[in-house]
Amino acid sequence: MEKNIVLIGFMGTGKTAVGTRLAQRMGREFVDTDKEIERITGMTIRDIFYKSGETRFRSEESLVVKRLADKTGMVIATGGGAVINPENLKLLKINGILVCLEANPEDILRRVSKKKNTRPLLGKNVTVDDIRRMLQEREEYYRQADIHIDTSGLEPDEIVKRIMQKLNEEMYGPTKG
Numbered sequence: 001m002e003k004n005i006v007l008i009g010f011m012g013t014g015k016t017a018v019g020t021r022l023a024q025r026m027g028r029e030f031v032d033t034d035k036e037i038e039r040i041t042g043m044t045i046r047d048i049f050y051k052s053g054e055t056r057f058r059s060e061e062s063l064v065v066k067r068l069a070d071k072t073g074m075v076i077a078t079g080g081g082a083v084i085n086p087e088n089l090k091l092l093k094i095n096g097i098l099v100c101l102e103a104n105p106e107d108i109l110r111r112v113s114k115k116k117n118t119r120p121l122l123g124k125n126v127t128v129d130d131i132r133r134m135l136q137e138r139e140e141y142y143r144q145a146d147i148h149i150d151t152s153g154l155e156p157d158e159i160v161k162r163i164m165q166k167l168n169e170e171m172y173g174p175t176k177g
């Protein structure tokens with residue numbers, strides 16, 4: 001059985017951009033939970049939050065996770081809050097290797113500021129301190145990943161390279177040199 005590679009981590013850590021490239025490199029199918037939710041509901045993530053609330057979003061997210069977690073051999077990018085639900089985390093771990101993309105709060109702020117207003121949980125006046133606080137709240141969940149990659153200052157292609165290295169080590173042990 002080929003395990004799924006599941007990208008987790010805070011908003012703005014590059015899960016979608018990295019996941020797309022990683023899937024290409026590994027010749028695997030790529031799926032992004034937020035895109036799936038949008039496809040299934042016919043609404044944008046932003047509209048779901050504003051029209052139906054976060055509870056509805058989280059329940060759509062759990063349904064998508066449940067369905068994807070059953071599959072194998074995929075690259076799955078999750079929304080930053082997906083693994084905050086212990087049931088989602090547990091399901092994704094059964095068939096998946098969890099890779100957490102990490103970045104410092106300053107980098108995250110810089111990245112999310114480029115796409116203003118697309119993330120309902122980060123208002124347009126979000127500060128580094130807000131992000132630091134949310135990272136702290138989520139730390140115990142992100143810590144459960146099998147592999148952690150510090151993405152600070154790295155381009156997606158370099159991040160993909162590092163993930164593939166770590167995946168190889170995970171499967172065949174550390175390389176010499």
Ligand code: S3P
Pocket residue numbers: 009010011012015034045078079080081082119120121
């Ligand atoms: C969220 C992250 C978003 C999206 C939603 C909630 C979160 O995805 O799922 O806005 O709770 O961290 P990205 O991590 O892809 O931005």
